[in-house]
Amino acid sequence: MKPVCLVIGAGAGIGGTVGAKFAAEGYHAVLCRRSDEEGLQKLVGAIEGAGGEATGFLMNATEDNAIEERVAQVEAEIGPIDTAIYNLGAQIGNRSLAETPPGTFELGWQLGCFGLYRLARCLFPKMVERGKGTLLVTSSTAAMRGNAGQHSHAASFGGRRMLCQSLNAEFAPQGIHVAHIIVDGSVDAPDTLGKLLGPERFQQLRDTQGAKDGLLLPEKIAETYYHLAQQHRSVWTHELDVRAHTDIPWFNSSAIARSVASEI
Ligand SMILES: NC(=O)c1ccc[n+]([C@@H]2O[C@H](COP(=O)([O-])OP(=O)(O)OC[C@H]3O[C@@H](n4cnc5c(N)ncnc54)[C@H](OP(=O)(O)O)[C@@H]3O)[C@@H](O)[C@H]2O)c1
Incomplete structure (x- = not known):
């Protein structure tokens, strides 16, 4: 029986691509997404077409x-x-x-933080029984600093980061590896960023930033995820950040830092 890689939130960007990478490496990928049945079947079909195993759930x-x-x-x-x-x-x-009413703020918290708690709470007892398991948590710049217009997103992702640290403290000694992965920049992700921007602006972004590798590529992110899941427990990574070579890090991204950086 193949080991299972469960992806909660699998679109054509990071989620589905990470699932495909694990499937290519011998896992059974279980892809879960909210609403796009056609997109789900496309991802599952591509994995199966490449000789891998996958199951999709809406x-x-x-x-x-x-x-x-x-x-x-x-x-x-x-x-x-x-x-x-x-x-x-x-x-x-x-x-x-x-423009952030209570329902909007709360939904952000559910997606960003509470859902992660729920996943860990039902899955970790099983992993503890088996003495092993890995939880890779995609995160973003918002987990590291708040910003204007990011009240819901930053609050929920700050919570996500702290929850990862708390889970690690309790469960790493029991054999479970939790990694918090800060994706610090825009991803070539048609189902999320693409929909947020709309087709025209997303294509512009691909033509400008993407053309010079300024968009994070899901295939390359997936290689990092796979590596994390294979790490020996004597060298587990608990947090890392990834960003395009054209960008500057979240901790150096104020307007002043940007202007200084551009003069160097
Ligand atoms: N995209 C970026 O530029 C960017 C930048 C930094 C960090 N990130 C992080 O990357 C992760 C997302 O990866 P991605 O952007 O590449 O997206 P993706 O993996 O292509 O897609 C994520 C999928 O999550 C699904 N989803 C949303 N709400 C859901 C719900 N309530 N229940 C089940 N599934 C749900 C959506 O499914 P449906 O389409 O079927 O509704 C969507 O396709 C997030 O953690 C985000 O914070 C993304």
Whole structure:
């Protein structure tokens, strides 16, 4: 039986591409996404067409028990989950505080933080019993600093980062590897950034930034994820950041730092 890689939030960007990488390396990829049945079948079909194993589920991860029921079903019907990828984003574009009503803020928290707690709470007891498991958590610049218009996103992702650290403290000694991966820049992700920007602006971004490798490529991110999942426990990475060579890091990205950097 192949080890299972469960992806919560699998579009054509990071989630689906990481699933495809794990499938190519001998895992059974279980891809879960909210609404796009055609997109889901395309991802599953591409993995199977390449000789890999994959199963796709449509699910809204914020619904009561959706994550818990999916984990139970996958464990019972497909096999033990060796690696889980928590890839749900909570970016809703820049919104002032006045444009961030309670429901919007709370949804960000559900996607950014609470869903991760729910996944760990139902999956980790099984991994502890097996003495091993990996949870790779996609994150973003918003986990590292707040910003105007990012109230919901930054608050929920700050929580995501701290939850990863807390989970690591409790579960690393029990054999579970949790890695928080800060994706510090725009990704060539048609199902998320592409939809947020609209086709015209997304194509412009690909033609400008993408043409000089200024967009993070999901295929390259997937190589990092696979490497993380294979690390020996004497050298586990708990946090890392990835960004394009054209960008400057989140901790150096104020307007002053940008202008200084451009003069060097
Ligand atoms: N894209 C970027 O520029 C960027 C930059 C920095 C960090 N990140 C991080 O990267 C991760 C996302 O990766 P990606 O942007 O490449 O996206 P992706 O893997 O291409 O797609 C993510 C998928 O998540 C699914 N999803 C959203 N809400 C869901 C829900 N409630 N339940 C189940 N599935 C849900 C969507 O499915 P449907 O399409 O079917 O609705 C979407 O296709 C996030 O953690 C984000 O913070 C992205």
